[in-house]
Amino acid sequence: MKKLPVFLMLMLILVSFILNIFGLMKLIPIFITSPILFISLLILCLYLNDRRRFKGF
Numbered sequence: 001m002k003k004l005p006v007f008l009m010l011m012l013i014l015v016s017f018i019l020n021i022f023g024l025m026k027l028i029p030i031f032i033t034s035p036i037l038f039i040s041l042l043i044l045c046l047y048l049n050d051r052r053r054f055k056g057f
Contacts, residue, residue, distance in 0.1 A: 009044045016040045 016037040023033035 005047065006044075009040070009047060012040045013037070013044060 016033070019028060020030075020033045020037045022028045023030035
C-alpha cells in the first residue's frame with residue numbers, strides 16, 4: 001500500500017514527460033508543459049525526501 005503514491009507519482013512524471021515531448025514537437029505550448037514536468041518531479045523529490053525524516057523522540 002505504501003508503494004501506491006510513488007507509483008502514481010511516477011505515472012504523473014511519465015504523462016508529463018510525454019506532454020513535454022508533444023511540446024517539443026510544437027503540438028502543445030512548451031511553456032505549459034515544462035512547468036508541469038518540473039512540478040511533478042519536485043513533488044516526487046519532496047515526497048521521497050520527507051518519508052525518512054527524523055521527527056524526534
